[in-house]
Amino acid sequence: MHVLVVTQYFWPENFKINDVVKGLVERGHKVTVLTALPNYPDGSFFKGYRFWGPWSDEYDGARVVRVPILPRGRASGARLALNYLSFVLAASILGPLRCRDRYDVAFIFEPSPVTVALPALFMKRLRGIPVLFWVQDLWPESLAAAGAVVPPFILGAVGKLVSFIYEGCDRILVTSRAFVGPVLQYVVDRGQVRYFPQYGEDAYAVVNLAGDAPERGKIPEGFVVMFAGNIGAAQDFETILGAAQRLRNHKDIHFVIIGDGRMRKWVDEEVAKMELQETFHLLGRYPLEAMAGFFSLADAMLVTLKKEPIFSLTIPAKIQSYLACGRPIVAALDGEGARVIEEAAAGFCCPTEDPSALANAILKMRHTPLEQRRGMGERGLRYYNENFDRTILLDRLEAWMEELRAVDNRDVVQ
Numbered sequence: 001m002h003v004l005v006v007t008q009y010f011w012p013e014n015f016k017i018n019d020v021v022k023g024l025v026e027r028g029h030k031v032t033v034l035t036a037l038p039n040y041p042d043g044s045f046f047k048g049y050r051f052w053g054p055w056s057d058e059y060d061g062a063r064v065v066r067v068p069i070l071p072r073g074r075a076s077g078a079r080l081a082l083n084y085l086s087f088v089l090a091a092s093i094l095g096p097l098r099c100r101d102r103y104d105v106a107f108i109f110e111p112s113p114v115t116v117a118l119p120a121l122f123m124k125r126l127r128g129i130p131v132l133f134w135v136q137d138l139w140p141e142s143l144a145a146a147g148a149v150v151p152p153f154i155l156g157a158v159g160k161l162v163s164f165i166y167e168g169c170d171r172i173l174v175t176s177r178a179f180v181g182p183v184l185q186y187v188v189d190r191g192q193v194r195y196f197p198q199y200g201e202d203a204y205a206v207v208n209l210a211g212d213a214p215e216r217g218k219i220p221e222g223f224v225v226m227f228a229g230n231i232g233a234a235q236d237f238e239t240i241l242g243a244a245q246r247l248r249n250h251k252d253i254h255f256v257i258i259g260d261g262r263m264r265k266w267v268d269e270e271v272a273k274m275e276l277q278e279t280f281h282l283l284g285r286y287p288l289e290a291m292a293g294f295f296s297l298a299d300a301m302l303v304t305l306k307k308e309p310i311f312s313l314t315i316p317a318k319i320q321s322y323l324a325c326g327r328p329i330v331a332a333l334d335g336e337g338a339r340v341i342e343e344a345a346a347g348f349c350c351p352t353e354d355p356s357a358l359a360n361a362i363l364k365m366r367h368t369p370l371e372q373r374r375g376m377g378e379r380g381l382r383y384y385n386e387n388f389d390r391t392i393l394l395d396r397l398e399a400w401m402e403e404l405r406a407v408d409n410r411d412v413v414q
Contacts, residue, residue: 031061105401231261
């Protein structure tokens with residue numbers, strides 16, 4: 001097959017779609033990626049990229065076609081909206097001109113916003129390409145979860161846009177079973193919707209880190225609670241910092257944060273204000289290839305989300321990565337994410353936005369014997385292999401793509 005992947009975010013940005021593309025190429029498929037100039041999460045273009053290009057790249061055998069975009073910056077919601085809109089316009093106009101091959105199927109990756117689907121639907125109208133839409137984030141629910149006050153008429157308009165997009169797609173893939181109900185509000189055919197969760201890349205597999213590995217020198221001595229990923233509003237760093245403040249006298253408990261994001265500066269300032277420098281460590285962003293090494297040095301992995309209805313439906317992608325590395329998990333989550341951890345018996349969960357409960361869960365993990373913590377990690381890895389295995393999920397995706405191609409070919413013949 002020749003697969004056209006449409007995504008606003010792609011390598012060198014760190015998103016799941018990178019590995020999906022790699023997996024499709026490994027299976028012998030030809031892949032073209034229509035994407036933007038990389039600028040996430042810092043808000044400025046990555047080194048080597050400017051507004052005027054380069055427009056072409058190669059990633060693990062896939063052709064990458066880029067379009068200009070207004071960088072997201074670190075400013076207001078208006079700047080972010082312009083960032084989203086600029087991709088839709090540029091990809092819709094330039095995509096058909098730069099992606100002239102015959103494609104068997106288009107695959108949309110949508111962490112946010114839902115408008116990323118519009119260029120693919122435009123290509124479908126022009127070329128008759130069947131479309132799969134991988135939904136990571138529910139709209140219009142995400143607008144309310146972002147913390148902004150959104151007038152009802154705007155939510156209604158976005159709902160109509162979502163209905164138009166979903167109805168235009170041949171398959172809608174959801175990362176959480178709890179997403180099915182909200183998605184079905186906007187589609188007529190229940191058969192359009194399929195469950196396709198995220199998986200942890202092979203880079204997260206369990207490793208035995210060498211004694212002289214450079215990662216060891218960056219991790220403090222003691223009981224390490226590690227958070228990896230985006231430092232943003234949704235991740236509820238207020239609760240993480242509140243828990244750290246309550247545990248400040250437990251000098252052996254260290255919070256290690258690997259990642260970056262729009263809230264990084266605020267977190268730095270709060271750490272200084274709370275005088276948590278001894279036990280709260282922000283290491284910055286590292287490449288995916290380094291993650292398994294860092295995870296192997298953690299005593300527990302940490303995942304948190306704000307208390308929003310939409311987040312209770314979500315399985316944060318980092319859960320799969322944590323399970324894959326065989327480490328126990330401490331989670332401040334409601335809903336689906338907590339269900340997965342509890343079903344796997346892979347750690348301790350507490351309610352969202354409760355710093356005291358999170359601090360108590362971390363203390364509980366700290367006082368759990370090492371062998372029991374290892375058992376949590378082993379059970380989590382077993383659950384991962386049964387439910388989120390990369391090979392099984394890519395097999396599933398490939399089969400759905402082949403199914404759509406076969407239907408499309410029959411239509412052409414008829």
